Amino acid sequence: MAGYVLMFLLAAAIVMAFAGAAKARRTADAVPGKTHSRPIYHGLNAAIWTGIPAFVFLLLWLFLQNTVIDHLVLSAYPGVEAMDASARSIAISEVRQIVAGNIFKQPTPEALAAADHLRSLQAISGWVIATVAFASAAIGAFLAWRFVGKRARARHSVERAVSIFMLLSSLAAIITTIGIVTSLVFEAMRFFSMVPVQEFLFGLRWEPQIALRADQVAGQGAFGVIPVIFGTVVISLIAMLVAVPTGIYSAIYLTEYSPARFRAVVKPLLEILAGIPTVVYGFFAVLTVAPAVRDLGTAIGIPAEPNSALAAGLVMGVMIIPFISSLSDDAFAAVPRALRDGSLALGATKGETIKKVLLPAALPGIIGGVLLALSRAIGETMIVVMAAGLIATMTLNPFASVTTVTVQIVTLLIGDAEFDNPKTLAAFALGLVLFVITLGLNLIALRTVRRFREKY
């Protein structure tokens, strides 16, 4: 239904655009004197008045419809008072399956009745959408049609609508941030109502498996975030150990030593490393790097686990090289020519100039870049999901398997997500931790870079 209404609105808006413009042209020819707006603005104005209010209504209705309908169906479901949240969601999804025609076993009479209820509500909802959208389009079209005239300020009206759209768009980023923060905090609060905050923040055991049935031995589950953060730090450190020297040295070579043509070829090639999807790196880490790391471990006598921290960290490091390289590049380029020339004039070699003059001068910029890269490494997901381990252990041995915050988020939420057990909600608490850490790193990095820029 919504699809047809949408198509109707689009068609109506286009028709009104032409009709409005045509009427404006007619009145302009018929009446002497100055016209205010060109016909196209009358057309656009008519299209906006016809289509936009109904479209906004349609969107809001579609967003809220499922929640409201589910609520209505459930409140009429027999015995709903006795159900807990998960039983309710199972009931509603069963009803939805019946309506969709996927019946696997003979449904209960209650479910069938609820399915009829759902169907009738959906039909009502469809008619409400159609009626309201049609009425609003008709009223809008009528008003816009009447509005067309010689001195009517259609351009102002259109520009106001465009301005409102732009203003709302600029709020999108703020709304997204608010959405992230509220959803993370809200779900994390629910988690903390089941698991105390201090246990989460300072606990040394992370075993999110909880018993599905009361008599299972799986235990209570432990939600101490320290080992997970420890693993994240280990892998990120390995990545930084790979990426920082490689990135800075390649930036030095490319900005100071290499011929222009070499640079023109190599720099885009390095940027390719940043453009490769992380799932590709993950697959490569599992398939090629992990076995190589295991061979290396055997060669030097340390048994390596198949999903070692070293394999994941190494690949992640390579992924980050271009970030550090190009940010250092910018930092070097921002150092004034005079400093470099002064050093060279004193008889320093190029290398000495780089090490003793350029590097210190560019250091804040480089540090900013490294911090940004670190925040990216901590938030990187697919490489570690595929190549790092699942068990949280506190070890510094790079050949052992560790887990990270992002790995835990994905493994806890993959599959069926029911929002009522600590296992699922723990992912949101982890997400909050991740968000706070990366946000902090970003703010520090941006501030470092900015302070550095003011210097020259």
Next chain:
Amino acid sequence: MSAVQQNVQTVDWHSDAIKARRKSRYAAETRLKAYGLIAIVFALGFLTILIGSLTVKGYKAFEQTVVSVEIDLATSGFDRDKLMDANWKSLVKKALLEVGGAESLKKKEQKAYLDMFTDNAAYLVRDQVIADPARLSGKSSFVIPLSDPFDQLAKGEISRDTPEDQRRVNDRQIAAFDQLVAKGVVSKPFNWGLIFNADSRFPELAGLAGAISGSFWSIVVCFAISFPVGIAAAIYLEEFAPKNRWTDLIEININNLAAVPSVVFGLLGLAVFLGWFGLPRSAPLVGGLVLALMTLPTLIIVTRVSLKSVPSSIREAALGIGASKHEAIFHHILPLAMPTVMTGTIISLARALGETAPLLLIGMNAFMTSTAHGVFDASTALPTQIYIWSDSPERGFVSRTSAAILVLLAFLVLMNGIAIFLRQRFERRW
């Protein structure tokens, strides 16, 4: 002046100490240069190995070993109106046994022989006949893919030298396979199924159509939202917004949002779009929404930069001859900034196309054996399909995963190529 000269003269530039010192200074210089080169070689070497190993593993999946079987449908006696219910299994089984001369074998051996062909052979034949009922009236040839172990055997991935108990095909099956090869019915055509089939549990039938359709719809949604909203926001912030604390806050916010880990956007999508608004799980609509929120900050930043690069003389000229502020922007500045904006948009969309983690969280890793026909159909996306296949135990999926990665990389190269073309063809330097 003379003091300086005196000073200079006191140093003997040819003394051994100075020579040694100079030598070590130059050596340090060479070392630094060498480190730089080593770093570049390391990074590029890694890139080469990455692409090389994927190509080596993946190119074989672009071929599929098949066997052509003649089936006489005229004698089958199938009712034209009830093709779905006809006994295709026994018909195809008979034809397969015939082609290898295996009718006289014992039941158990027949089963081992039939393991050579894909499990779904009967349905493949059925679907082809239903699509082309004319075939019912005579003999026609059908192409049946070999099952994964034999596909691997034909491609040399399974070595015949391995002891029999350590490989997935036994000697008798290999003999039967060689017989088929000798008969000339085995061939290795280009594997169109990889592109046009949907996902399947059997590697020999699994394809990327579902993933490509899911990715397509997600990117369409992502573009439809992020492009207008991103441009509108950028114009507002660049041209209209007053400079005050509120707009500063928006700016800082956009910069930070651009650096938020993608998995956090997945959590947002899960909690808000699925949890609060009750949108369907695994739908490209939700995937596209999440990707749009992710690309929006980058898009706003790119658009603002390109708006800034248009010289103010153009704005002033437009305003000077009586254009309104909106007209100056939409008729003059925006069109001039558009090539850069398009380049930035395509590059952000390419990035969104390769994004995996948020799509995993909103369930776009469902096992779907059909393609998505709209934004509400549950489906996978290319990167999540790669993730699913890389997790599959069947050996055939290793090369399929590499091939899927090559397909994804081909799309990315194409998009970036278009972006670079646009930049070089249309971008103006002022």
